[in-house]
Amino acid sequence: MISKKVQKVLNDQIKEEMGSAYLYFSMSNWFHTQNLHGFAGWLQHQAKEELEHALKIYGYLHDQNSSAELKALEAPQKTWKSPLAAFQDTYKHEQHITGLINNIADTAIAEKDHATGVFINWFVSEQVEEEAAALAVLEKLKLIGDHPGGIYLLDREMGARA
Ligand code: OFO
DSSP states (O other): OOOHHHHHHHHHHHHHHHHHHHHHHHHHHHHHHTTOHHHHHHHHHHHHHHHHHHHHHHHHHHHTTOOOOOOOOOOOOOOOSSHHHHHHHHHHHHHHHHHHHHHHHHHHHHTTOHHHHHHHHHHHHHHHHHHHHHHHHHHHHHHHTTOHHHHHHHHHHHHTOO
16 A cells, blocks of 8 residues: 555656656647658657556556546647757656656655655656657757758658657
């Protein structure tokens, strides 16, 4: 059984993971409208991963004989002024999520909840990868600047992810 505090931060995180999925679906949609289908595919893949993260927490709550509370989601941003602006937001968003995951880890420690500590460690490592992946794209976009040829090539590279 997990404490009320741990239940709360885990339920809040389900909403955050669903919100991440929503944000990345919305970005994917915007990239499709820009005819950058490689970026769109990359973000769709990312959105699916976020749904899996939400499901992982949902499953853990049930394994702990608890119940998931599904909260309302806000509509995500719909347009960006450039691919660079979108990936600045992606990187910032992942840093925000890392902070929330660290807070869950801190809560588990404060509650002497070793099971949740072990469970959330997977997310701690995952966030290192997610920040690195977003930053790698962001840095390439900074290098490319306003050169359409560079965006075109990066779009092809991004399309290889799926
Ligand atoms: Fe769920 O890792 Fe990104 O947000």
